[in-house]
Amino acid sequence: EVQLLESGGGLIQPGGSLRLSCAASGFTFNNFSMAWVRQPPGTGLEWVSVISIHGTNTYYADSVKGRFTISRDNSKNTLSLRMDSLRVEDTAVYYCAKLFGLRYFDHWGQGILVTVSS
């Protein structure tokens, strides 16, 4: 059974930094691209970042480009998202998701809340 477990969320002041982690199990982690998708309170889904199988290629939404950095450790089956220069509008539940190809999200973690507020 695929399991994705996020950690590292919480309350952070604007301009601060936070690192999210996602522990993956139940599938061959280094065979799949991975992603972060977020959902601001009461609104819809927004793709944030994607990383290819070996971490060679990374993709970012314009809203986070230059501030967020996605990475993965295939030896530890772990996906990470380093978030710098956080803004109030980054407040959201962040989901770790497994990608099928670079296409759709076939498994999701339970999500973790990041609140950016002074």
Add this chain to the structure above:
Amino acid sequence: EIVMTQSPATLSVSPGERATLSCRASQSVWSKLAWYQQKVGQAPRLLMFGASTRATGIPARFSGSGSGTEFTLTIDRLQSEDSAIYYCQQYNNWPLTFGQGIRVEIK
């Protein structure tokens, strides 16, 4: 960026009836469309990919159709457990984009 527009915003359907959800793309995405179901307090769950292929474990009551710019998700014999928000997502072009969601309520 391809804009995905879903309608209606809210759908109220009686148990046992059919719900028809629409998703429109601002340009052709061929059949590269996925649907997700998100229940209150839960993560999204993949329902459909390739516009019409059900994901593993999804009941046959759920069906998808369409190609190009117009897509439909149909839920037959609606059950109380189908109460959720449904999102479409295109994966033909980067960035990957989602519709704003359709809330399905059970009367």
